[in-house]
Structures are given as structure tokens and as C-alpha cells.
Amino acid sequence: xxxxxxxxxxxxxxxxxxxxxxxxxxxxxxxxxxxxxxxxxxxxxxxxxxxxxxxxxxxxxxxxxxxxxxxxxxxxxxxxxxxxxxxxxxxxxxxxxxxxxxxxxxxxxxxxxxxxxxxxxxxxxxxxxxxxxxxxxxxxxxxxxxxxxxxxxxxxxxxxxxxxxxxxxxxxxxxxxxxxxxxxxxxxxxxxxxxxxxxxxxxxxxxxxxxxxxxxxxxxxxxxxxxxxxxxxxxxxxxxxxxxxxxxxxxxxxxxxxxxxxxxxxxxxxxxxxxxxxxxxxxxxxxxxxxxxxxxxxxxxxxxxxxxxxxxxxxxxxxxxxxxxxxxxxxxxxxxxxxxxxxxxxxxxxxxxxxxxxxxxxxxxxxxxxxxxxxxxxxxxxxxxxxxxxxxxxxxxxxxxxxxxxxxxxxxx
Numbered sequence: 001x002x003x004x005x006x007x008x009x010x011x012x013x014x015x016x017x018x019x020x021x022x023x024x025x026x027x028x029x030x031x032x033x034x035x036x037x038x039x040x041x042x043x044x045x046x047x048x049x050x051x052x053x054x055x056x057x058x059x060x061x062x063x064x065x066x067x068x069x070x071x072x073x074x075x076x077x078x079x080x081x082x083x084x085x086x087x088x089x090x091x092x093x094x095x096x097x098x099x100x101x102x103x104x105x106x107x108x109x110x111x112x113x114x115x116x117x118x119x120x121x122x123x124x125x126x127x128x129x130x131x132x133x134x135x136x137x138x139x140x141x142x143x144x145x146x147x148x149x150x151x152x153x154x155x156x157x158x159x160x161x162x163x164x165x166x167x168x169x170x171x172x173x174x175x176x177x178x179x180x181x182x183x184x185x186x187x188x189x190x191x192x193x194x195x196x197x198x199x200x201x202x203x204x205x206x207x208x209x210x211x212x213x214x215x216x217x218x219x220x221x222x223x224x225x226x227x228x229x230x231x232x233x234x235x236x237x238x239x240x241x242x243x244x245x246x247x248x249x250x251x252x253x254x255x256x257x258x259x260x261x262x263x264x265x266x267x268x269x270x271x272x273x274x275x276x277x278x279x280x281x282x283x284x285x286x287x288x289x290x291x292x293x294x295x296x297x298x299x300x301x302x303x304x305x306x307x308x309x310x311x312x313x314x315x316x317x318x319x320x321x322x323x324x325x326x327x328x329x330x331x332x333x334x335x336x337x338x339x340x341x342x343x344x345x346x347x348x349x350x351x352x353x354x355x356x357x358x359x360x361x362x363x364x365x366x367x368x369x370x371x372x373x374x375x376x377x378x379x380x381x382x383x384x385x386x387x388x389x390x391x392x393x394x395x396x397x398x399x400x401x402x403x404x405x406x407x408x409x410x411x412x413x
Contacts, residue, residue: 015406016047016104016131018097019112020077022054023240023272023302025330029112029136029401030054032209034061036402044406049100051077070100087119094120101131110405111135114180121177122170134179134405136206139327141165142188143348165196172197181206181405183328184396185349209401210333210393211305222314226297232266233379236315236340238308239331241281241300242274246321246345246365251284253321253371254294262293264379270311273300313338317378320344321365325351332359336392341383343374358386 017033019026030048037046046067048058055071062069080096083089093116101109111117114135120126121133141164144157171177179202182188186205193201228234241247247269254267267288273281288294303311312318312334318341320331325348332353335342342360345351351362361383363370377383 013043014045014047014104014106014108015041016049016097016101016106016109017112018049018100018109019054020051020072020080020093020096021113022051022057026112027054027057028209028211028330030058031061032398033110033402033405034058034065034067036399037065037067037406039399040403040406047104047106049097049104070104072096086116090116090119093117094126098126098129101129106131108132108134108178113138115139118167118171121174122167127174127176129176131176133174133177134181135177136181136183137203138183139324140182140185140188140192141168141326142185142191143326168192168196172200172202177202179204179405183208184353185328188349204404206404207396207400208328208330208333209398210330210337210396211309211398222310225310226266226268226299228266228268228297229295231264232295233264233317234266234268234315235317235319235375235378236311237267237269237271237319238303238311239271240274241269241271241277243277244322244324246319246323246371247277247281248284249321249323249365249368249371250319251281251288252368253375254288255292256368256372257292257294257375259293261376261379265293265375266295266297268297268299268311268315270297270299270303270307272302308334309338312340315340317360317383318342320350321363321371322350323365325349325365328353332357333393333396335359335385336389339385339389341378341385343371343378343383353392356388357392358388359392360385 017030030050034046037044046065047070048062048067049070049072051072052074055069076096080089080092083092097109097111109131111133114137117135141161144161181204183206189203189205192203197203223230223234237247237250254265285296285298288296318331318335320329320342322329322345325345327349329350332342336357336359342354344354344360344362345365346362354360354362361374361377363374365371
């Protein structure tokens, strides 16, 4: 453990949680903080400022925590999300957050997706505010590596690395920032403290929380729910279904299997389908159904916690061939919890965590052939999850996540 850098949060009485996004971990993180605030900071009042759909989902937790929900207007959210550049989006996000923070008279603001705010927070006008700040910094650039072995890709990734370094340094000029949290990555936190924030060292590693299973939540009737052939190997692609999660590589990989191998496979795609990849996914799913022997099921909607746990626990292998690997993934925690193996990328933090905690098998996720090879191994030999996987969830409870943000005294990697 390191000495806390979150004293400003711990001493606050009115803490605003701000996020204009509502899916996946965005909602989960708010729920964790609401559920544990009374125990960890009984004198503090949490004020979630969130979109309408999240406000509805967290209503019960907010009432129990005596929190004051502020619902963002749909037009406000649309205005922010419709900005044509990341720079304009940053300014729009910060303008909205600052407006609410000043109006509500908060002592501290937790920006639950700090990445969008980096550019705006570097300006002097953001330094002169009557409240302090902290936030979760996703996908730290420290682990960026080229996806392809080509000169152009090395140049492109190098330019991206430098841009992110400069922007992070620009943001950390802001003296109102008390803590910046990176999920599951003490190595990245230390690197950023040494090279981006050497004078204040405000970057901390944050445990990526795993929801505890409720009593009675088990594998259930996953195969019956999706009407799967009991003799096939059930592969699951769950959560947000997007290009960066590797859904295209997944669908292409199943096409590359031999017919007798395909007859041994079931694929379930369950989760919110992102618009920008929807048409491509639908076409490829239809191709698998019509032209291959793979059994395919789809459930393109947001899954409840119970539904997600049932699917994860009931499948034979979880598919997570992420294309963007420099950040953490909450899916790893869920996999460790239900003891289902993961097929994931070899690169980045995700690959490191899969290998270190024996969570499954890693491959070059950018290559369809490599993903197909992993599918073949799963069907013919099986992929196992190791004993070290149980260590993964031990220090990544929702309470410890909330404790780190509200008290600032924990390091997990």
C-alpha cells in the first residue's frame, strides 16, 4: 500500500459522481460507490449526475444510500456526444460537469470517465474551481504497441503515443486534481507518476471490481435459455459487442474452422450491439448460419447482472479477443468468479492479466487464424482456468473499489 493521495475526497461532504455514459462498467461503478458509501463515508452525500437510463437503474441503490440523483437532460447528453472532434467533446463534457458541480455546491467531483476531460482540464479556467477532482483514466497509453509489424503502423502508433503523453501532461497541470485512477495496473500508475506527474505523483492503481454473485445465481439453464445443442462446445461473446472488442475477428475465425469442427461449436453473441458495427455483424452472423455448420444464437440487448452471470458460468469458453489491450477488462473478473476460461489477446495489460492469473488462453487477437486455432484447441483439447484465477477476485471486490475512490488507500495489480 501507498500513502493515500485522496485526502480531499475523504474530507468531502458532498461528492458528485459524473458520467454522460450509461452502459457497461459506467453503471456498475456508480452502483458500487452507492452501495458502500454509507459504510466507508457515512458523513458524505453522493450526488450521481447521470443520464436518464442510468438514473432509473440505480434508483434503489440511491435511495438506500440517501443519495441525491441529478438526471441529465437527454438533449444535454446528445449535445455532448454529438461533438465532431475529441477536443470539442472534452470541452463540452467539462462545461456540463462544471455547471452541475457549481450549481450543486459540491466539495469534490469524481469524473467516472476521465479520458474525455483531459484536454479541457489543462486550461487555466479549469484550475480556478471551488471543488477538487478525481477520475478513472481508462486505457493508459503506457502499454500502446503497434498492432501490425509495418513501418506505417509503427509511425501511426508512435504519433498516438506522443499525443496521449502530451495531453496527459497537459491535464496534470491542474492543481485541483487529487487522484487519477488506472484500473488494475500499478505498473502504468508508477510510469505515469515518474514521467507525467513526478512532482505530485497523483496516479493510483484501482481494483477493477467484480460483482459478487447473489444467492441462487448459478450457471442455471444457459443451454436451455439459448436452445443450444448439448453436445456442442458453447462459446460466449458477451458485453458490449463492438469492433474494438474483436467481434469481427471472432466471426471470421469460426468461418475458418473445418466443417467437422464447426459442427462441434455453438456461438452465443449476447449484449448491446454498437451501431457502427451492427450491419457488418448481422451480415457475418447470417453467413455463419447459412453457409457453415456453426450453431449461432444472438441476444442483442443489455443483459441484467443475473443474465450475464448465467451466460458466463454456463458457457465452455468466453471469447474476448480485444483489439485494444492497453486497459483492463471487467470481463476477466467475471470469468475468474465463475471459473470459465477466456480466449483473449496476448498483448497489453489484458494479456498480462490472463497469463499471470491463469485465466485461459492468449493469442494474437488481430489474426483471425490465431483466434480460429484457439477455438480448435478449445473444442479438441479444452482450455482450463488455473488455481491462480481465484486470487484475481480476492482483492477486486466492489467494496475495495469504492474504498480506493472514497478513501484513496489501496493499490491492486
